[in-house]
Amino acid sequence: MTGAQLEGRTAVVAGGGGGIGSAVVRLFAQHGATVHALGRNRQALAAAVPPEFLDSRHVVPHTVDVTDEEVVHECLAGIHDTTDIHVLVSVVGVNVPNRRLGDLTTRDWDAILRSNLDSCFYLIHAALPALRRTSGTGIFIGSASAYWPNGSGAAYQAAKLGLLGLTRAASYDEHTRGVRFTTISPGLVDTPHLARRATPPSATARAASLRPEDVAGACLYIASLPATVHVPEMVMLPTALQAPGKTEIPDAPSRPTSPSS
Template identity: 40%
Template sequence: MGHDLEGREVFIAGASSGMGRAIAIAAARAGAALILLGRNKAGLDITATLAREAAPGCSIRTLVADASDATALAEATAGTDLSQVDTLVNSVGTNIPERAFDQLTTESWQQMIDSNLTAAFNLSKIFLPLMRARENGLIIHIASTAARKPDKSGAAYQATKAGVLSLTHALMEEEWQNGIRATAILPGMTDTPLLDRRPTPVTPEARASALRPEDVAAACLFVLRLPPRAHVAELHIGPSQR
């Protein structure tokens, strides 16, 4: 669709790899200016390089911070003008190999809450006041089909992704009159580094039939391209071969 996002500024958290990286490349190719946030500087630099190769001349800034740490996130964003960001895409998330409920500890449970849910909260807290001031904004949180349909992804993963989904709906209910929209994208199994954290290795056949990060990026770009009058509450996307 060419450079139809030209003039838009998109903040992508979790941009060091996987879905966040694919979304960054797709948004750059569509003409958006980018601010990329991630914990892994090397991975973030690779994402920025790939996005620039896909869209020479694209404005890209990178910020290194853990979005689950409110203080670190505030410090990382303090010197950056975020007032023109019209879209927040939160692709922060993790899982652990010891994911069954009887394997969870207090520490691993808290780790999952911090990475998957608190990061979504911290990012939303930063951008909501700015979007209210502009009377316009779009927040996209990447959740998971596990938020709606329990599976073997683990109790903490399911609970935290369900929390992200509920948070997204709550933001929409509270903020639509301020011109802010909130969307949750719920991908099924996707071939990202997260697959390598499964307790049982994923078979080549299962990996081959999984979604690609580019598929999730395409779903995200669909939401980004909608006019302000249109709202997608949830977008489910999964592999066609099960």
């Protein structure tokens, strides 16, 4: 791989201050892209970026709550006023500790669907004029739990499965204009996201999990494909820990082990 696959390209990365998101921002900037990083926490966005990249040629932070449709449209339109947008990435995702079906509240269901799925629609809609102009690419981070249920809970899995539906339909509608959408669905990735589980995975499981840089590398691969190639979906699992159909973490069960638990 050269260090300049995205030279001259502009990317928007929503969730750019998180574990996987900051790895995507860094890798894209290292490969020559100008990256507009979106997140609710400006400090997290700034902390995610090596200081030498915090300038308008490399990484530009934007304080945005992507569940606010109007704000998303304003932000994307503002970026598009000044530059083309070649790649849109959303790494935004949340879950709640009380995710078991019997514990899940309607409020949590709504919040998870809004953050993990509705926001992706807002981003796609807001970026579409720009992506059509560049025959650009949308990349969304889903979850392997959309393919094989695990302990991540009904709301999270419904949202991630909905994301597959959204990106499939978006590609169906837009491919003749050269616009492609890809969902990358990882298994366990060692990020701060894991500490928010009711039962966080053990140190052993975390050590065997995917790195944020692995997922960022997959994003770079998709973003660098020739315009004639479309990869709609990619599932990536940590070899020693998970396999197709077997995405539960063996030493840290997050589903009840007895009817009373």
